[in-house]
Amino acid sequence: MQQHSGRRSRRGPRRPQRGGGAPAHTPPPPRTPEKATFWQKITSFFTGKPPVRQENGHRPPPRTERAGASQRVVRKPEIVEVSSAKLYVGNLSFDAAENDLFDLFNGVGSVQSAEIVSNKYTQKSKGFAFVTMQSIDEARRAVVELHDKEFMGRKLLVSGAKSTDFQPGRNNSER
Secondary structure, eight states: OOOOOOOTTTOOOOOOOTTSSSSSTTTTOOOOOOOOOOOHOOOOOOOSSSSOOGGOOOOOOOSSOOSSOOOOOOOOOOOOOOOOOOOHHHHHHHTHHHHHHHHHHTTSSEEEEEEEEEOOOTTEEEEEEEESSHHHHHHHHHHHHHTTEEEEEEOOOOEEOSSSSSSTOOOOOGG
């Protein structure tokens, strides 16, 4: 005879098992997709598309260009038209110095300044720079000649720098 401790189970009364479980040859019941959430229903109402039902509430991974264990979302670089003498130089080698850029761009025209952007705490290069040429024509020639050129083991991305006159989301009254 079993002894009871006097406490009730929160799960309810125990039921005796019969027959040792289900036979080994029966397949498990089919999985049913979870119900659409409130926000999925709202989104489907406004988009006109049926709600996306995901099993176990997992979201699909973001789309990437590479496959593998450690996936990273890859953004395509934005090519900006040259409207000033200032150029953006992207995909720059982390070993490149400002005098290397100066020498490279001096082969195309006269360079006023070359500035590699670096982390303010570690002083390591972030992999891009800004080069200011003497004129807009020299800047355009530099883009034509140096864009996609191999430099220190990497293909450079050279385009016009974005204007700093007005940028959405910034308080421009301080200027």
